[in-house]
Amino acid sequence: TSTSGGGWTWDGNGTTSAGTGPLGAVSGSYYVYLEGTGLSTAVKSYINLPPFDLTSVSNPQLRFYYHMYGSSMGTLSVEVSTDNQMTWSTVYSISGQQQAVQSDDYILDSANLVGFGTSETWIRFVGGGHTGFATDMAIDDIYVGDGPLCPGSGGVAISNVTRNTA
Numbered sequence: 001t002s003t004s005g006g007g008w009t010w011d012g013n014g015t016t017s018a019g020t021g022p023l024g025a026v027s028g029s030y031y032v033y034l035e036g037t038g039l040s041t042a043v044k045s046y047i048n049l050p051p052f053d054l055t056s057v058s059n060p061q062l063r064f065y066y067h068m069y070g071s072s073m074g075t076l077s078v079e080v081s082t083d084n085q086m087t088w089s090t091v092y093s094i095s096g097q098q099q100a101v102q103s104d105d106y107i108l109d110s111a112n113l114v115g116f117g118t119s120e121t122w123i124r125f126v127g128g129g130h131t132g133f134a135t136d137m138a139i140d141d142i143y144v145g146d147g148p149l150c151p152g153s154g155g156v157a158i159s160n161v162t163r164n165t166a
Contacts, residue, residue: 008032008047008127019102020070021136026106033067034127036074036135044128051120052144060113061147062092062123065106065140069099072132076139078111081122088124091116095129106140110147 012029015021017036025031034045054060066076078092092111099107113121123144127137158166 007045008034008125015136015138017133017136020072020134021102022067022069022106022138023103026065026140031067031138031140033136033138036070036072036127036130036133036137043130044126046124046126047139048122048124049142049144051122053119054113054117054121054144055119057117057146059147060117060121061143061145062111062113063108063143063147064110064125065108066094067099067104067106067138067140068094068097069102069104070097070134070136072130072134073097073137074127074129074131074135076137077126077128079124079126080113080116081124082116082118082120084120085122089116106138112147113144 010030010032012025012031014023015033015035020036021033022031032047062078068076073096075093075095077090079088080091081088091113092109094109125139160166
């Protein structure tokens with residue numbers, strides 16, 4: 001759903017806009033992406049997951065891959081609700097272009113859901129803040145369940161690598 005304009009689309013062939021978004025899926029054939037062309041910065045588009053029963057999960061976690069290549073990229077957020085979607089808490093947010101080129105791999109990241117382990121936990125991805133044509137963000141391979149006690153780092157970039165430093 002979205003407040004107006006575009007929305008999230010299930011796709012397997014690269015986005016309809018040249019020079020933005022992924023070229024394909026992480027695994028399998030399909031992923032979801034947000035077509036940002038024509039959306040104003042005020043528009044937010046939502047993709048809602050079905051409710052999860054996380055009462056028996058000791059360390060609830062959301063893991064997903066994202067692709068955010070485009071010079072006008074907005075913000076990707078994850079929100080969680082435990083009161084039948086009356087109120088939402090933001091548990092994850094990342095803004096701006098994250099890949100250096102369109103052919104770069106997706107990035108694996110996670111959101112801690114500790115404190116949201118109810119019998120009806122709602123999760124949604126939110127895309128918004130687009131400022132132009134090159135704004136097609138994508139998500140793929142979503143996992144909700146038990147996570148490691150010490151999750152790995154996500155979104156790490158290494159630069160200025162020399163023989164002794166990075």
